[in-house]
Amino acid sequence: MNYLSHFQRYKFNYEIIVLFCYFFINATVLATSVLMEESRESSSLVFDTREPFVWEYSSAVSSILLFPLIVYLLRKHPFQWQNIKQSFAVYGFASVVFSLGHVGLMVGIREVVYLLMDRRYDFGNLGFELLYEYRKDLWSFIFFVIVIKGYQFIIMRLQGEANPIEIGESEHSVDKPHTNLDRLLVKKLGKEFIIQIHDVEWLEGSGNYVNLHIKERIYPLRATLTSLSAQLSTQGFCRIHRSHAVRLDMVESITPLASGDSEVKLRNNKTLMLSRRYKDGFKQMFER
Template sequence: MNYLSHFQRYKLRYEVSALFAYFLINATVLATSVIMEKSRVYDELPFSLWEPFVWEYSSGFSSLLLFPAIVYLLEKYPFQWQHIKRSILFYLVISVLFSLSHVGLMVGMREIAYALASRDYDFGQVGFELIYEYRKDLWSFIFFVIVIKGYQFIVAQLQGEANPIAQGEDNSDKPAMNLDRLLVKKLGKEFIINIEDVEWLESSGNYVNLHINQRIYPIRSTLTALSKQLSERGFCRIHRSHAIRLDMVESITPQASGDSEVKLKNGKTLMLSRRYKDSFKREFT
């Protein structure tokens, strides 16, 4: 398995790990910076040593919790350059909601931490502090949007995206059931893959990953829709998360739970859930 295929397989794990590492490192640097800056001015710190870490970690963890919502926002309501004024206004409103949510989560975490230390947390004058926090949160929101879109662009260029030939070439209204070959655009190049070469399908959010000889090609669709479109081409759904090409099956091993393990000729083992077992058996009768 090459590096790109490995990354695609464990993409979510890498993304979560990278986000967690970023917010942890950033919060630690900011907390220690507060301590060092105050140490220059005061002979004795005007706060307990643990307090800056509570301040920064609560802020960082709150942003981490809200990060998936920003990803969803960009997917559901992408920025529309043809309606730029409306998009800017919409995203400004969202940035205010982001800031309020961030402050609410952050203050809640600090209240809990201070209560555990038998201390009271003072947020300050609410109006002033909300404006103060929004200044920072607006920039954080813009930064997150840029990072997310930049990351998605780079990943899309590296792994490519598959589209039916008919849609890729002439945008015709040819039904999806005529899906036969796919056009993949990758790193400025275009090449064709045949549906009959696909070994199995894997659900991945708004995409379905097509697995071909240890390579992965995403196509924008749901597994339910795509597996139905490909049913007449020898594909069968065996789990809520994946479907297989029937002539790739090497063996089936029943499990005590009622599920079964399906081993493919390429060595891949997938789970056949009880929900799809009957429809799977019908394909072989």
């Protein structure tokens, strides 16, 4: 397994680790900077040395909790330059919601921690502090949007994006009905190559994309798992879970579980869950 395949397999885990490391390293640096600045200006600190860490870590935790909402916003309402006024309105409103959510979570965490320290937390003048925090949160919101879009662009360039091809025709939408989908055109790092549908081992739903798993490689295809699995049912693919579908001739064994679900082991040693909701349809297609 090469580095890209390894990253694709554990992509979510790496993203979580990097996210936590960034926020908490940044919070630690900011907290220690406050202590160093205070000690440089006077020989005795005028506040509890724990306070800067409470301030910065509460902000970091709040940002982490809100970060998935920014990802969701970019997925559901991507910024459109051709409709820039509406996009600015949506993202401007989202920045206000982000700031209010950040302040609310942050103050709530501080209130609890200060209570445990037998102290009282004073947020200050509400109007002034909200404006002060929004000034910082707006820049953080813009920074997060740029980082997320840049990261998605790099990942897409590295792993390539698949587009359906119909025999004798140009590229088309995978949601187009009655389409004989048997090949995919993959664009990767400025190159194009074709993969066959019968090489796909299993499908994984990921928001507006379906990840096609082919021999330890993953190619995203812009589609829904519902539409794609239905379209490929005539080619031996079957939906077995709300998040994935499999090519039936890849199935090696099925192990029933006490919960009523089952584990499906593929010939590539990948194990997927067969939920009770899709069990009857799976059995019918498998027996057929």
